[in-house]
Amino acid sequence: MADILKKLESNTIYFKVLPGIKATTLEIETDRHSLIMEANVPVIKGKRKATYLKRKVFGVYEGVNVDDVINYMSSSSVKYKKIMVTPESFFKVKEAAEILEIELFKEYYFLFDECDRTMKDVAFRKKIILPMDDFFKFKNKAFISATAVVPSDPRFIEQNFTQVILEPTFDYGKPVEVLITNNVSVLLKEKIQENQDSMLCIFLNSIQAITSVIEDLQIKKECHIYCSKEKMYTLKTIGYNTFDNVPSDDRSSFANINFFTSRFNSAVDIMMNVNPIVIMATNLFFARHTMIDPRSEAVQIVGRFRNGVDKIIAITNIDKDLDAKTHEESIGYLEGCEESYSTIKTLRNSANNEGAKNTLDEALALVKYSEFVNEDGTKNHYMFDNFLYEESVKTIFESEDNFKAAYCNNYFKPTFEERNYVISDKDYKVAKNGISIKSLVQLIVNTIKRLTENPMAYQVDNRDVVMKELERSYPHIYQAYHVLGEQELIKNSYSKKQMKDAVKKKIELIDKRNFSFIHDLNHAFVDGYKAATKIILKHMQAIIDKHGLNLRASIKLFQEYFKTSARTTIKQPDTKGYVVYSAKFNRDPDTK
Known part of the structure; x- marks a missing residue:
């Protein structure tokens, strides 16, 4: 300079x-x-x-x-x-x-x-x-x-x-591998595994998404997370290596795999003793704020590495339902908002009644356009610019063609690849808040059902990976689906307790009908068997444990398998127990 x-x-x-x-x-x-x-x-x-x-x-x-x-x-x-x-x-x-x-x-x-x-x-x-x-x-x-x-x-x-x-006179475009996919979560993990022998710097603006990747790959010890001070302290308490600043001179202080949130996208000097592979990930179905604009944010990210990079990879999905406005539509929208706001403001200023003024003041404060106005009533030009910019970024991620065009600039020399999986981010991205348990169950059931579909129409079969993620994220619903089946699960999905109780009853029923278990009971308690209560329960629990069943020995359970006497004196002076008359399930000939 x-x-x-x-x-x-x-x-x-x-x-x-x-x-x-x-x-x-x-x-x-x-x-x-x-x-x-x-x-x-x-x-x-x-x-x-x-x-x-x-x-x-x-x-x-x-x-x-x-x-x-x-x-x-x-x-x-x-x-x-x-x-x-x-x-x-x-x-x-x-x-x-x-x-x-x-x-x-x-x-x-x-x-x-x-x-x-x-x-x-x-x-x-x-x-x-x-x-x-x-x-x-x-x-x-x-x-x-x-x-x-x-x-x-x-x-x-x-x-x-x-x-x-201040534009260079040389060709400064950098090669970038641009991957457009319907499953960023899986593709990102694949890229990490493919390049595990290289130093990786991954820019992903979601702590939840970052920790999900780390937990899925079980790489907590190999990773550093660079984020805000507030998030840093929270993550440290659960065992993550987190920092609110990058090393400046001690270049060996980075981990093999480094995750960065957006606060490190610009201005920070990242000095490394090796040229890393830089991965920029956008997952629209996980969080809209993970968007990385190829025209600015991507440029800034690559520019952080003062000693250069080995390779650049950009991964994104596309959301055709972003409902982005064109520049002209955005201008028209803001002008309409401003006109309506000014009308309300004029009414407020001309009102003579205190109640009318208070009501109109409340209306002005509640109108979304109030965010575009400074405290002194003047236009907040930076909010205007922000709205236009955000809409332009949304337009990029609305289609594959728009996204590809955005990377065709002076900064990058892109190669493009589209990679589709059987299950997409949209399919199993389920809201964890603000949704009823019944709706959540239905969404997960639909996703699991799709796992059985023919994968021939897709480039990559990721069904096993998705099934494992569902099991990790929603273990109770996943178990209930496989224990109860689709229809029974949906019938019992009005509350978590109802679902858990139904699963428990079904497992108990399955365990009670275990053929090998019944066979061993019949061998242990033959017709005419007579013993104290605690002896019967001890032997029965031993057989339950042998078969690994989720049951607890009790006389009530014992009597589901055998016809017995009423509680009686087995041994003087006061030892009480039961006599087995016969088995309720067919015995083998040698156990009668």
Whole structure:
């Protein structure tokens, strides 16, 4: 970067095109005070530990307080201050500057790194745009990203921002193996097993999906999971190797198999002593938020690996029911929402009655469009941009052709393969919450029935794998299906207790009718047999245990097999027991 730019200019949106060209490094090493906004903490921690930087950076995020910032900003030993801060902690820098009477907006250069996060994350992370009003107050400032998107915020035009594209003069496209499948869960596990001798870095934005893969393959010891601090602590308590930051200098600290959630998709430097195989997985039927956009997220992921990669694999399924809107439809939808919201707002402002005003205030707050409005009533342009972007991503995953087209860009040289299995993600992806036990049972029964269908129409027969996953995920329903059968299970599926009781009764009935068990009982208790109660029960339990039956010896059970006397005195003075008159099931001739 320093070869083409001596420093970053002001009021500029930089399109880096390629990640990892050291634009942030250039700003850190420029002789001026810098405030660098980073969307995620791991980026800041990585830069703090980086040994290749000529200057040390000061990180401001959760756990760092205003006093810490004051001490750094007032330090005479640091000539040019380099502060990296998250959007949520930006207020600490402002407070420190006010206390120290530093003219922050004049003295510091503000670089918003990976600036497209403002638009991509704002729907679930409202505070990411908190610094934007202050951003425009800085005399010197810039937006930068390898996958930057021009914001619709009119202040960029008002302040005459220019756009600079930093595009390489060489062919930078990387080969990628793109696999479109109807079963991401199975194909991902196959790819892990195929490449188990290589270092793997798997990007999958679902902790539940990650742990499911690990448990299915029984590879907990061989894996690291890189995720948020909150998830990290939860997973550590159940034995997973989890981290909220990637190693910066100790390159051997990675596991053979490494899983990453989306917080590591961009900006983080991943330094490894080997070139890994990178797998990017999207499973729409497991969670929509696992989508990896080939135009941006995939580019950023590959760019994390500063020493290069061995191979890139992208795995996805397709959902034709995403109901995505075209760009024109999205614009029309938002305009309609805005018009309706404005109508309600006008009614509210013209209302004279307090009750009417309160009612209309409630209506304004409940309308979904309220998410697209700032607290001061102005349009939230970043939410608008987010909606348009999200709909464009959904369009990609609506069809195989759209997905293939998205990978045909300057960043990638794709090869495509479609792989279909007998059972798809959609077939056995069953909601665990918000569904009745009866509906859940019916869904699983339908899936199991499909396992008996002719697999000839599919490329891969994955029925055994799916059956094992069903058994692991829904053991009680799986057992009930095989014990009770389809019709009996459905009859007894109104509650878990009803289903369990039915299974228990059926197993007891099956055990009671065990031919070998009955044969051994008849041999042990011949006609005329006489013994104390505890002796009878002891011998009967021994026979039950021998056959591994789910029964418990009792006189009531004993009398299901034999006609006996009433409880009587077997031995004086007071030993009570029973006399066997005859067997209720046919005896062999030698046991009468």
